[in-house]
Amino acid sequence: MPRRSAAVLGKPVGHSLSPVLHRAAYQALGLTDWSYTAIECDSDGLAGLLARSGAEVVGYSCTMPLKRQVLRVAGSVSPEAAAIGAGNTLLRGPAGWHADNTDWTGIQNALAAAGLAAGGAVTVLGAGGTAQAALAALPDADRVTVLVREPSRAGELLATARRLDRQVSVAPLSQPQRWLDADLIIATLPAGAADRYAGLPFRADQALLDVVYHPWPTPLAGALAAAGAPVVSGAAMLLHQAARQVELMTGSAAPVEAMRAAMSAAVPGCGV
Known part of the structure; x- marks a missing residue:
């Protein structure tokens, strides 16, 4: 051969x-x-x-x-x-x-392997390439909200949403409380960037995929797991x-x- x-x-x-x-x-x-x-x-x-x-x-x-x-x-x-x-x-x-x-099949298959449906209300943290791939992995989501540092700089992600025919709302990362009440959270931020949200209240009927996997669990993953929610590692x-x-x-x-x-x-x- x-x-x-x-x-x-x-x-x-x-x-x-x-x-x-x-x-x-x-x-x-x-x-x-x-x-x-x-x-x-x-x-x-x-x-x-x-x-x-x-x-x-x-x-x-x-x-x-x-x-x-x-x-x-x-x-x-x-x-x-x-x-x-x-x-x-x-x-x-x-x-x-x-x-x-x-990347999009990686997200979709990781969720499926954990028995999680990518439907309902979904919040994505970050607007980079992985967030763009996440939009492709969410054909059944009822509502997608993307939290970004500067909403005015989410142009490429919104262009992805238009090409995929996804309805997406953009909100600032500085005001996450309402949006982190979603059925599914997909965190695409670099290591440490989502740690500040670990103190928010979470529920057992939520789920999280955090693209960070070292160290694992992240503080955000640990907070959702402590509430009884399933969490999926970026690994x-x-x-x-x-x-x-x-x-x-x-x-x-x-x-x-x-x-x-x-x-x-x-x-x-x-x-x-």
Whole structure:
């Protein structure tokens, strides 16, 4: 079997758990000639890196700051990535590089695996690329409210909402009390940014997905769990988005449990 390779691209990228997840998948699938590495790459260098990629490269996982740049350099773009306005996956195809987005399926599958429905009233904390992907994962939500630091800077997220035909309201992060009473909260803020909301009252019939997974639980997750609400770690989102990438790159069903075990070993207590 000819050698195949893939990698995660980003800057910085040394912290990425993608190599752990993808290598575990290759081992479980018996793909002994496949390799997966991490490569430092910024937006300016992406097009050149793709042009230099050898025929053995099947695809790339793309993290910050590349998620919007992948749509500009790809020869084709999946409908989901186009609607979201960002991609996290580049696949080599017959006509060149194809951009896709598996973040939204990572969110959707992480919620489903926890037995949670992405319906009712949903509040999303943050307006970045992960928040945009969250909108794609919420087709059944009755109401979506996005809390942002500066509502005037939510233009890209609102453009995503229009492309997805989602009704979205924007409110300031400085006034969260009313909006954090939602059925489902999806926190896409950096580590520590949502800690100040842990003192608010929560109920057992709420649920939370927090994209932060180290350390876990976050103060916000701990507050909802103390109220009896189910909480989902960002590690579950990372696991399921990587599983979809494995399927796209290898053509085989992802060995999710083997990938989960590898992630748990790499980051004990991360919540998967």
